[in-house]
Amino acid sequence: MPGHTRAAHSTVTESPVITTSGLTKVYRSRGREVTALDGVDLHVREGEVYGVIGQSGAGKSSLIRCVNLLERPTSGTVTVAGQDLTALVGRGPRAGRELRRARSRIGMVFQHFNLLSSRTVQDNVELPLEILGLSGQERSRKALELLDLVGLADKAKSYPAQLSGGQKQRVGIARALAGDPKVLLSDEATSALDPETTRSILQLLRDLNRQLGLTVLLITHEMDVVKSVCDSAALMERGQIIESGTVSELLATPGSELAAALFPVSGEATGEDRTVVDVTFHGEAATQPVISQLSRTYNIDISILGAAMDTIAGKQVGRMRIELPGRFEENVVPIGFLREQGLQVEIAGEGPASAPQDDTLLVKEGAK
Structure with a gap:
């Protein structure tokens, strides 16, 4: 024109x-x-x-x-x-x-x-x-x-x-x-x-x-x-x-306020012996059945407390809040599995979760 x-x-x-x-x-x-x-x-x-x-x-x-x-x-x-x-x-x-x-x-x-x-x-x-x-x-x-x-x-x-x-x-x-x-x-x-x-x-x-x-x-x-x-x-x-x-x-930025606002999720732990994790999906990881794979691999029951999914620039992205049985130190390996799949993982309300760096379980600083 x-x-x-x-x-x-x-x-x-x-x-x-x-x-x-x-x-x-x-x-x-x-x-x-x-x-x-x-x-x-x-x-x-x-x-x-x-x-x-x-x-x-x-x-x-x-x-x-x-x-x-x-x-x-x-x-x-x-x-x-x-x-x-x-x-x-x-x-x-x-x-x-x-x-x-x-x-x-x-x-x-x-x-x-x-x-x-x-x-x-x-x-x-x-x-x-x-x-x-x-x-x-x-x-x-x-x-x-x-x-x-x-x-x-x-x-x-x-x-x-x-x-x-x-x-x-x-x-x-x-x-x-x-x-x-x-x-x-x-x-x-x-x-x-x-x-x-x-x-x-x-x-x-x-x-x-x-x-x-x-x-x-x-x-x-x-x-x-x-x-x-x-x-x-x-x-x-x-x-x-x-x-x-x-x-x-x-x-993909740990602790991003804007990411949390774009894809808000909520939900509280059902007990003291539970770990609540926010998982951010983007790119190819958003289309993979990662949560079901985690449940089968470690034989654990996972509760989905909330989820927010959408399509941005033709790609599916979103966040999910899940609850794992046991305290944080019992879930370091499952959390590491999620990160190995290319997901951003944060302990709800506390920032990025640590991934295992070797065969030793990493205990969250300050956890008793």
Whole structure:
């Protein structure tokens, strides 16, 4: 399609297209200071969908608004597609023009759509093209192409009030693509939508990521968003990134808070002489009957207390909480068996379980 032939499909590279270094944002009001961002280092690789997740007040919105300098950072740097945006912040018309030009290559999708009710769908998409100085004929051609790309070619002459929430967000996405951006930022773009519409919008973002080679940075408080669409993710708390990495890396990281939140399991031991273990399955191990093999190999009864399974990037992954008979020191060998099958094993609530290193039983430190 003309104007959108950047890539047939997206390929994640090691080259970062979004980098923040020591990013800090302090809000001052009535003599008080509130630190929204506290030294955030973020690296989003070219061609990936990167999710930033956290509770309300964690600093997610401040982060994404600092990436395109809608909010001016108090300190630190923001680099997008090799350009230091923070260096463009200055006084005078020239600085303003350069920053606007840089921003035109960064698309932004908002939670509440931000459409102009007095304009048709096509006119809403044409708005940034007007600002870029395109002729009326060029604007019309490109707006119709973008509406076709997001599945709304038949709604060009409709008004926002005539659209559903999902359709409005598709218009917002089309408008965000008007400047042929290399980067698309999504600020809670699905939080106002119902689950089915959310899935369709996330699929659209993933399709655009692949078709156009877009790098997508999205913020959300919904774990399902990360599971369904993200290649990498970061967990924010109190203005800091406390954990980050590819989703597969996080699932394989002992004690990962994000992995536990993505695949929550629960269940308490039924007695003092029981060992409760959290097992993380990913890759080929997720399709193997490991638990039944463990039961047969060591002739032990295993109780499944909870499980959470899903498919990420076409691969089945998940976590399971199981109960083994006997205390920890009696279960070192069975736990070692699980680890030998390529599984991540943790004693529930206590972190990674040790694997046997030789023929000697390893007794957990502090166990009596």
